[in-house]
Amino acid sequence: MTDTAIEAAGLGRRFGRRRAPALDGCAFRLPMGRVCALTGPNGAGKSTLLALAAGLLRPTEGTVTVLGTTPAAARERLAYVAQNKPLYPQLTIAGTLRLGRDLNPRRWDARTAERIVEEGDLDPGTKIRALSGGQRTRVALALALGKRPELLLLDEPMADLDPLARHQLTATLMADAADHGTTVVMSSHVVAELEGSCDHLLLLGSGRVRLAGPLDELLAAHTLVTGRAGDALDPHTVVESRTTGRQLTALVRPAGPLGDGLHGDRPSLEEVVLAHLRAPDAPPLLLDAREAAV
Amino acid sequence: MTALTAATTPAARPVRHRGGLLRAVARTHRTALVLWLSALAAATAALIWLHSLGDEARDGMSACATPPTDRLPSCAAVEAITADETYANGIAVLATVLSWVMFPVAAWAGGALVGRELESGTARLAWTQSVGPLRWLAVKLAVPAVLLTAGTGTLVLLNRWARGDGDPDLVGDWYYPDAFVSTGPVAVAYALAGLALGALAGLLWRRALPATGVALAAALLVHSVLERHREDLWPAVTRTEAGSLELPRSAFQVAWADTPRHGVTLTRATFHPESHFWPLQSMETGLLLAVTAAATATACLVLNRRLP
Numbered sequence: 001m002t003d004t005a006i007e008a009a010g011l012g013r014r015f016g017r018r019r020a021p022a023l024d025g026c027a028f029r030l031p032m033g034r035v036c037a038l039t040g041p042n043g044a045g046k047s048t049l050l051a052l053a054a055g056l057l058r059p060t061e062g063t064v065t066v067l068g069t070t071p072a073a074a075r076e077r078l079a080y081v082a083q084n085k086p087l088y089p090q091l092t093i094a095g096t097l098r099l100g101r102d103l104n105p106r107r108w109d110a111r112t113a114e115r116i117v118e119e120g121d122l123d124p125g126t127k128i129r130a131l132s133g134g135q136r137t138r139v140a141l142a143l144a145l146g147k148r149p150e151l152l153l154l155d156e157p158m159a160d161l162d163p164l165a166r167h168q169l170t171a172t173l174m175a176d177a178a179d180h181g182t183t184v185v186m187s188s189h190v191v192a193e194l195e196g197s198c199d200h201l202l203l204l205g206s207g208r209v210r211l212a213g214p215l216d217e218l219l220a221a222h223t224l225v226t227g228r229a230g231d232a233l234d235p236h237t238v239v240e241s242r243t244t245g246r247q248l249t250a251l252v253r254p255a256g257p258l259g260d261g262l263h264g265d266r267p268s269l270e271e272v273v274l275a276h277l278r279a280p281d282a283p284p285l286l287l288d289a290r291e292a293a294v
Numbered sequence: 295m296t297a298l299t300a301a302t303t304p305a306a307r308p309v310r311h312r313g314g315l316l317r318a319v320a321r322t323h324r325t326a327l328v329l330w331l332s333a334l335a336a337a338t339a340a341l342i343w344l345h346s347l348g349d350e351a352r353d354g355m356s357a358c359a360t361p362p363t364d365r366l367p368s369c370a371a372v373e374a375i376t377a378d379e380t381y382a383n384g385i386a387v388l389a390t391v392l393s394w395v396m397f398p399v400a401a402w403a404g405g406a407l408v409g410r411e412l413e414s415g416t417a418r419l420a421w422t423q424s425v426g427p428l429r430w431l432a433v434k435l436a437v438p439a440v441l442l443t444a445g446t447g448t449l450v451l452l453n454r455w456a457r458g459d460g461d462p463d464l465v466g467d468w469y470y471p472d473a474f475v476s477t478g479p480v481a482v483a484y485a486l487a488g489l490a491l492g493a494l495a496g497l498l499w500r501r502a503l504p505a506t507g508v509a510l511a512a513a514l515l516v517h518s519v520l521e522r523h524r525e526d527l528w529p530a531v532t533r534t535e536a537g538s539l540e541l542p543r544s545a546f547q548v549a550w551a552d553t554p555r556h557g558v559t560l561t562r563a564t565f566h567p568e569s570h571f572w573p574l575q576s577m578e579t580g581l582l583l584a585v586t587a588a589a590t591a592t593a594c595l596v597l598n599r600r601l602p
Contacts, residue, residue, distance in 0.1 A: 054418075055421070055422070055602050056418050056421060057602070058599075058601060059602075070602060071602055072601070072602050075421075075422065075425075076424040080418075082415050082418055086416045086418060086419045087416065088322050088416055090322070090324070091321065095321060098317075099321060099322070100423070101314070102315065102317045102318045103314060103318055103420065103425050104423050105424070107424065143419075
């Protein structure tokens with residue numbers, strides 16, 4: 001059994017010849033059992049990457065390997081929830097779950113799916129078209145988890161949930177993933193939402209991988225520096241630096257001990273991500289090389 | 295990891311494994327299924343009723359005499375029979391309906407069966423379950439194809455039975471477009487071609503409304519081209535005679551020419567005798583099945599090229 005959930009090599013996808021590629025030369029590796037946050041600005045290629053991993057798109061260049069095989073061959077072992085949570089509006093919730101059972105005869109776990117629906121106080125006899133956006137999300141997640149996937153791909157799963165439901169569903173999802181060792185990839189542009197639940201980060205920008213690796217290692221690789229304007233940040237890799245009056249604030253990847261007069265602080269995930277989003281030219285940092293995990 | 299997977303995967307249930315996709319297709323297209331079965335029931339009832347009217351209708355067309363003789367009924371009595379009109383109208387309506395099955399089928403296949411699924415993303419939902427896209431398409435086409443073949447085939451047989459002896463004055467000649475299509479296997483072939491063309495339009499346009507339009511247009515094109523060139527599908531018979539020429543009853547006339555030569559009028563007629571019904575049916579059915587096969591193969595190819 002492979003220890004890699006998703007591995008991309010030179011992965012690119014172009015929609016139309018004249019448009020800029022949605023994904024361009026992506027290379028990363030996500031080990032099994034991780035809960036990975038996939039983040040980036042709008043149009044960074046998050047949905048494209050998830051659709052490629054789910055076997056719904058053909059890459060225009062490069063390859064993506066999922067659970068040690070091609071996405072099409074891994075179809076039975078992965079679940080995917082698209083951004084618009086497509087469900088058959090004419091079916092009831094119970095009918096939707098029966099559909100899940102019929103389409104996944106070898107894997108279907110009815111109890112898990114029913115429990116997720118029950119937690120949302122939903123009547124199984126309700127038609128999908130009568131549900132609110134958040135309730136549809138719950139049913140879509142029930143359908144995905146009922147399949148007992150080894151890899152769960154979620155595209156903006158929590159976008160239309162109220163804070164309470166978001167909290168509750170995230171907890172359900174994480175508990176389920178922890179119980180079964182499921183690898184989860186969750187895209188979102190709300191960074192704060194991801195910090196508590198994820199242990200791996202993939203930051204995309206303009207179709208390229210900007211940051212990739214275990215969350216704690218990525219955070220440890222960065223230091224939030226404050227000093228006086230004019231202080232040299234020289235041996236360190238500067239992601240972003242700003243001066244307000246006489247104060248210098250910068251996010252750096254330290255290459256050694258910080259110089260005199262500089263004060264270093266551990267940045268939050270949000271600070272790291274925002275600094276990279278504000279500085280699109282900062283060099284990428286990929287901490288997910290194969291050696292690191294083996 | 296292996297132990298974990300084994301523990302979390304429920305034991306395979308072979309009974310459920312079979313036909314899960316069939317059930318899924320039936321469940322997601324229940325409205326269409328109910329509509330089709332109701333239409334079949336209504337058409338069956340109408341044809342049985344028309345068959346029961348048949349004898350009375352033929353009495354209403356019989357020769358008569360005033361005053362009545364031993365062999366011929368009185369004309370007043372024959373005139374009083376109205377069943378022939380009801381019967382003729384009913385048969386004409388059902389023939390039209392049967393020969394137009396292709397259009398609603400094409401519109402439904404383009405719109406609801408494929409186009410809407412691609413537009414709303416429910417197709418992607420299905421493709422990320424344990425079912426591959428090609429199997430999904432195959433079952434989605436096979437289930438309606440079987441239902442259409444069985445239903446249309448039954449209606450064609452019932453229609454032939456309801457038409458009785460096929461008196462042209464009551465039910466129209468065999469070569470009338472509606473009568474021709476509704477009394478032979480071409481009716482089934484038209485329905486299947488509509489299904490395949492609709493599915494292809496849905497896959498190519500990926501949106502319900504444009505796919506419905508394109509599917510209808512394609513069906514209309516196929517239908518009218520075949521109707522216009524039906525006479526060319528089998529070599530016609532040509533007869534040339536001096537003077538006037540009488541074609542047999544129920545001959546499908548293709549061309550007629552009077553040419554005066556040496557003071558005599560030569561009449562040259564090209565036509566299909568009634569015995570050409572089956573050759574013409576076979577040729578047209580074959581062509582339609584070829585269209586169906588080509589459209590289905592293209593649809594599979596399109597889907598296969600788009601997905602990994």
